[in-house]
Amino acid sequence: MGRTAAIVAVGQTDHVARRLDVSIPEMVREAVDRCLGSKDLNPGQVDAVVVGNMELFEGINFPELWMASAIGAAGKPLFKLNNGGTVGASVAVAAAHLVASGLYDVVLGIAYEKQSEGETQSAITTVGDPAWERSVMAGAIGNFGVMASTYVAESGVTAEQAAKVAVKARRNACLNPHAHLKRPDITVEEVLASRMLAAPLRLLDMCPSSDGACAVVMATPDRAREMTPRPAWVVATETAHDTQFMGDSPKRLARMRSLIAASDSVYSKAGIVDPRAELDVAEIYEPASYAELAMYESLRFCDWGEGGALIDDGVTLMDGELPVNPSGGVLSTNPVGATALIRVAEAALQVMGEAGDHQIPGVETALATGYGGNAWSEAVIVKGSAP
Amino acid sequence: MSEPTILHQKINLPYRYTAGEFHKAFLHGLADRRIVGSRCPACLMVAVPARPFCPECSAHSGETMDMKPQGTLETWSTVTIQGVTRTYGLIRIRGADTVMLHIVDAEPSGLQAGMELVPRWSPDPVPEITAIAAFLPA
Numbered sequence: 001m002g003r004t005a006a007i008v009a010v011g012q013t014d015h016v017a018r019r020l021d022v023s024i025p026e027m028v029r030e031a032v033d034r035c036l037g038s039k040d041l042n043p044g045q046v047d048a049v050v051v052g053n054m055e056l057f058e059g060i061n062f063p064e065l066w067m068a069s070a071i072g073a074a075g076k077p078l079f080k081l082n083n084g085g086t087v088g089a090s091v092a093v094a095a096a097h098l099v100a101s102g103l104y105d106v107v108l109g110i111a112y113e114k115q116s117e118g119e120t121q122s123a124i125t126t127v128g129d130p131a132w133e134r135s136v137m138a139g140a141i142g143n144f145g146v147m148a149s150t151y152v153a154e155s156g157v158t159a160e161q162a163a164k165v166a167v168k169a170r171r172n173a174c175l176n177p178h179a180h181l182k183r184p185d186i187t188v189e190e191v192l193a194s195r196m197l198a199a200p201l202r203l204l205d206m207c208p209s210s211d212g213a214c215a216v217v218m219a220t221p222d223r224a225r226e227m228t229p230r231p232a233w234v235v236a237t238e239t240a241h242d243t244q245f246m247g248d249s250p251k252r253l254a255r256m257r258s259l260i261a262a263s264d265s266v267y268s269k270a271g272i273v274d275p276r277a278e279l280d281v282a283e284i285y286e287p288a289s290y291a292e293l294a295m296y297e298s299l300r301f302c303d304w305g306e307g308g309a310l311i312d313d314g315v316t317l318m319d320g321e322l323p324v325n326p327s328g329g330v331l332s333t334n335p336v337g338a339t340a341l342i343r344v345a346e347a348a349l350q351v352m353g354e355a356g357d358h359q360i361p362g363v364e365t366a367l368a369t370g371y372g373g374n375a376w377s378e379a380v381i382v383k384g385s386a387p
Numbered sequence: 388m389s390e391p392t393i394l395h396q397k398i399n400l401p402y403r404y405t406a407g408e409f410h411k412a413f414l415h416g417l418a419d420r421r422i423v424g425s426r427c428p429a430c431l432m433v434a435v436p437a438r439p440f441c442p443e444c445s446a447h448s449g450e451t452m453d454m455k456p457q458g459t460l461e462t463w464s465t466v467t468i469q470g471v472t473r474t475y476g477l478i479r480i481r482g483a484d485t486v487m488l489h490i491v492d493a494e495p496s497g498l499q500a501g502m503e504l505v506p507r508w509s510p511d512p513v514p515e516i517t518a519i520a521a522f523l524p525a
Contacts, residue, residue: 019405020405021405021407021408022405022407022408023404023405023406023407023410023439024404024405025407025439025440026407026408026439029439029440029447043445056400058402058404059400059401059402060402069438069440069441069442069445070439070440070445071445072445074442074443074445114405116403117402117403117404117405118400118401118402118403119399119400119401119402122398122399122400122401123400126398130394130396131394134396135396
């Protein structure tokens with residue numbers, strides 16, 4: 001990138017299963033007001049807006065047009081993204097690029113989903129190829145089940161190890177006022193006794209379905225320093241995609257090549273050689289408990305096949321060597337379009353020292369990832385010091 | 388060239404939409420045979436239908452307000468689809484700074500910009516835009 005961009009403000013709604021008190025634009029405005037309000041900014045300071053979600057989920061075409069008055073975008077450059085589960089991270093990456101390119105000084109990035117208003121699994125099935133997969137697939141959870149069983153076969157990871165991830169997420173969520181599923185008393189036994197959805201995935205191994213929105217303000221170095229004493233500097237971004245058919249890369253969850261490519265790229269750009277030692281916290285997009293363990297391996301937090309041992313050793317717990325998803329992660333909160341932006345926003349909060357009760361002490365370097373459609377990955381590294 | 392293979396499939400995409408406070412006020416007003424707008428507390432713009440954010444300055448709307456159930460025709464077009472002819476007009480409700488789309492039930496040849504219109508309510512209005520069946524010349 002040419003110039004550097006920094007995240008100066010973050011805002012989120014309190015994510016829940018159903019927001020019956022607000023329309024979609026009203027819900028999005030809530031996140032924008034919280035974001036701008038957190039640093040006493042006003043919409044007049046925003047030069048351009050990037051917005052993203054999963055259009056088919058709520059059956060709304062031109063969602064950015066529907067909410068233009070809600071987000072103060074009328075008459076301004078407004079860019080819409082729509083690229084699956086990754087979209088929230090893409091919003092952050094696009095906003096960073098718009099600032100770093102020199103085109104705009106201050107960019108507002110917004111992502112949202114009101115999952116309660118659509119039929120997520122019907123919409124997700126359209127990911128499948130009409131000739132080969134669409135008529136025989138079983139929504140997102142069926143796909144995740146196939147991925148997880150591949151990972152079990154590859155790594156020997158156990159249901160107990162996966163359940164520990166599910167427990168970690170819901171307990172961490174209790175410290176995050178915006179999280180959806182908060183279960184302070186959840187146990188591994190409870191996860192293992194929960195209903196089987198798609199073997200080996202049980203109900204509590206899966207992310208929930210949430211209504212929520214997230215917004216971030218990205219600014220040039222000069223503007224960022226005016227707006228907040230400790231911005232989160234976006235030092236590296238990457239996006240990587242894979243090919244369409246599940247069967248063409250059968251080990252996609254066990255060894256997700258787009259996640260390997262994206263994370264290797266940002267580590268290289270940020271000069272990170274040993275991510276487990278050099279990252280202070282990670283906010284990763286884990287759609288299921290097993291996926292988090294598999295991602296530890298693709299993200300090089302451990303050797304291949306060692307994902308289960310990492311959770312056994314407590315490395316990724318709140319007080320571990322490399323805390324993963326202190327926010328409670330996707331397993332606790334999943335307004336899909338917003339989910340990956342929440343990862344970036346939470347990583348930024350950790351760096352800015354604004355994560356409240358789930359703040360990890362002394363965070364200097366944080367990783368955020370986005371994930372979509374078993375294929376697409378994004379990675380972002382934010383730091384507390386200007387590069 | 389041999390016959391192309393074309394798959395005929397269909398996507399079922401049900402959705403729900405939470406109207407929110409201001410659209411709810413507008414829709415339930417219709418069920419009461421009232422037209423409800425909103426006024427921007429910042430720039431004083433009056434919008435009909437009522438909405439949560441000012442279309443001009445994006446401020447949060449203040450209170451809703453009942454409008455007189457009459458308006459003027461700003462512009463229109465007559466469309467014929469499969470033998471059915473309808474006139475769609477942009478109608479400015481009295482006192483509003485915005486215009487709203489609805490059906491105008493009148494001979495197109497008799498329409499003039501600025502002419503007065505009144506709503507024809509459906510016999511049993513429900514909280515939907517179709518509670519107004521059409522606008523008619525006053």
